[in-house]
Amino acid sequence: LRGPLGFRCLYLDEYRDRLFVGAKDALYSLRLDRPGADAKEIHWPPGPGQTEECVRKGKDPVPKFVAAFLIPDSDDRDDDKVYFFFAEKVAEAEGKEHTVLSRVARVCVNDAGGQRVLVNKWSTFNKARLVCSVPGPGGIDTHFDELEDVFLLRTKDEKNPEIFALFSTVSAARHPVPATGSAGCVYRMADIRDVFNGPFTHRDSPLHQWAAYEGRVPYPRPGVCPSKTTSQPRHQYSTTKDYPDDVLHFARTHPLMYKPVSPRHGRPLLVKTDLQHHLRQLVVDRVEAEDGHYDVLFLGTDAGSVLKVVVLQNAASATPDEVILEELQVFKTPVPITQMEISVKRQTLYVGASPGVAQVRLHRCEGYGTACAECCLARDPYCAWDGTGLALGPQIRAMQISARSLRYGSCHLIPWFAVINRL
Template sequence: MWAAPGHCLPLATLLLCLLLQQPGSSRAWKQHAPRLRLTYKDLLKSNSSRLLLASGDGMDFQALLMDEDRAWLMVGAKNNIFLLHLDHPNREPEKIFWPAPKEQVKHCQLAGRNVETECANFIRLLQPFNQSHVFACGTGSYQPVCAFIQLGARGKGARAPRMQLVTHSLESGRGRCPYSPHEPFTGLLLGGELYSGTSSDFMGSSAAFFRTWVHGAEPSYIRTEQNQDHWLHEPTFVGAYAIPDTYNPHDDKVYIFFRETAMEAGQWERRHIHARVARVCKNDVGGKRSLINRWSTFLKARLVCSIPGPQGTETHFDQLEDVFLLHTRDPRNPLVFGLFTVSSGVFSGSAVCIYSMAAVRAAFSGPFAHKEGFDYRWVEYKGRVPYPRPGTCPSETYDPLLQSTKDFPDELISFMRSHQLMWEPVYPQGRQPVLARVNVPYRLRRLLVHRLDTDSYDVLFLGTGGSSSARPGDTAGQLLWHSASPGAPSPDSSSRCFTDDGKVLKVALAGGASPAPEVISLEEISITKVPSPILDMKLSPKRQELFVSSTHGLLQLSLYRCELYGRTCTDCCLARDPYCTWDSKSCAPHLLTEKKRARCQDVLEADPLSQCQDTAEGTAVVEKVVFGVEKNSTFLECLARSPQSSVRWLVRRGEETAPSEVRGQGGGTRSRGGFVPRD
């Protein structure tokens, strides 16, 4: 309460603060405001997290591998691999100490690398090989090395077996793991074959997409062509996934997601970064007389994630940061969630776009790009396309006479040497992002998606990293929701500015991955005590937990904090958190594994009038006696617990008169937390 001359609050005047949520007004809610904002201290008080591994010397917990069925989590760090038994949280983690040779550490130092942050064996790759072995690779102090980790067989009634490094399996990690601990890369192990996108030299100047055999065969490999910019030009690899194309396994393909410096621009135009999706056939073994040990089915297309603007201008998010494949009932048609960023002197931010595999396949079935003309520009190729169509896998689906890529005709192989790029790009659902964060002091770097309630809700978990400074006048913390429908909420200029990394954002898409889902920002949580970017995240739907790693630690985080939403059904309902429900006494989590369950709230509608019994006509009225002094003003505090609530002020002068709503500036001065009435 505070006072200022010139304002008077008569004692006979009664003001009521009404916190309102009217049915049918959900589309106008302030969806950009997170329902909960928790600092690291607040998170510890909530008892919804636990620090599993801590480090004071920059352990860099970069690689996570989880087995939900056997309840263990493997963690790759600096010179160490840890195995945590999730069903026994008090058990000491098993550990393998795997440093780089001392001679190689000295060579790394002599090459000018930092002994603490670079000259060590940083474990970057953990991939399941079978029930008893995991394939692991580390940087080896700028000499990549790989080996098998043996878990052993689980004996009857026996304690979980100790893991150990299979020393006789040590081999070079070149083409499998990056030399640098900081370089983004991707790796996918399928049937004893490792698909990896990484640099292949000490300087990190030559990157390629490889396939190497890790077991049961003589050492051999296949890769993209060297020193050919139209194949790959300064690529940064993000992810690789095996996705079947038909019911015939011989048609299966591996899809690669990356970003690169685009070659489509003219010689004198500014260089641009483009996001890409590429694919290769799993049964590609290269050509017979040309493209020997080179991919003969490698094709790529541009991924577009942009916000349409006036006069046909668009804001493009071209720097692909992360990809999540959301599996559906049809294994051939998962949804592709892409996390993008953009950084320029005018605009910076992050966005999430959703792609269908139908759109991806349509681009690869369309026309090819081609260089021609006096200025040697990229145009649509309109010449004759050889048979079988470039990019087709050798199988009986298309031609029973083609048993291998070595059987491809020379005309096709010659075409594939210079035609990797597709002319048509891949557009997202709705032709725009489902959400975008712009002009914030951090960027979104990691993405996980959890689908709930039979396609009704998708929950996005977003990890931050890589600080960027907001310019003067920018509104920090803006969450823009771009929808085809008018009336989308505008950014909240009163949002607080956050300047540190190490946050996890929880955002719900009500309606799932429909063309225009409703976006609900639920939580914004600081998970590190010291600013530190999120390095990796793993989701455990079975345990309803999120595992988040950073340079300084590994945190186990519950998917919900229902009790923090409030003590009433209205508060719980307005939170619109699909993990929470009102159980007639409190806002509590419900079991997501149950197919049939009773819950009071509907996240899509969230109407407390029909879902709660503790409100009258959908309105919660708070009455409070406040004593004022004549000829002075009195500050009446009224804080809305939910950002989905609206605030109205009613005044009644005298006991016989009915309350009337205070409108405009005539009745007083409104503030963010209350109201100063005027006599």
């Protein structure tokens, strides 16, 4: 799909085999199997006065809202929450300097606001700092403060997906790494929930430092949802409008949690400071293998290219190793990639930028040559070696292992799932 789309967003519907593309004044529906055929278009221009209204409501772009996901916290559906990820400009304690920090926030799906306080406003909103930093000498960490993108990797437990987030540095003056530095961090939902169940942040005046709130927290605890868990025999809370005024006053004055959310293992999964361009978009595919799993990251840049990176856990070190498998120039002109969607079912990556939308295969095994050694050195979990013929008997199991893991062994440059299908 090409043309001056003013492209902004993608939505992948694998159930209907459609890709929906949001563009300027238009919405497109494309077939996944044949993108150029049976394309549908809805012309959707703004109504009278809507453009001017958007301009009037514009805020300081301190670059921003990034993503939102509905993630259940328990088996009680009344306890479901929406988690938001964004970056915002905040004032330092002395009020003389502003900085950009990344946040994770949440609000109950059944939040109806208050009856007398916070009327028609969120009454269960809490937020916390999202930290992605590299430990440095002397206890001085290098922080990647500006959130660029978030990818939710679903697991078998719908309550505990893994959160992959892409960050960049804000300025070279505040950090010892170049301004083009980027980092990727992974967060566990258990750690996020622990922060929201912990102490609130409080300060007595704008001139004081932020500290943990040590006073009495009203019941029901601000931020919890009206549900069976919240209600008591004498206090039935079927809606947030039933919450006492002291709960809503506290929620309005104490939205920030004291502890930050730290990444898994306390450090980034990926750090890149030597790239000529900025990393803007992130999607992840988890490849299962006999010895565990491998995460393949697809990183969209502001130059129209996509980096394919595999993360390898190093047994001798707590720091994972990342290997750039390839960099594909998706768009001829160096335009920023604004959105990416991955289809594991079709083994395809859909990439969007202002000139249009492109589809890219997750694997291009033919690019690694024709020798077994080249395959092993490539370390691409999508590609495997099947020898010179069809393996039989005990060799079948060995071929499955070598096809699905990144170990040495016989591997032929074809997609690993094709090897399994042939067996």
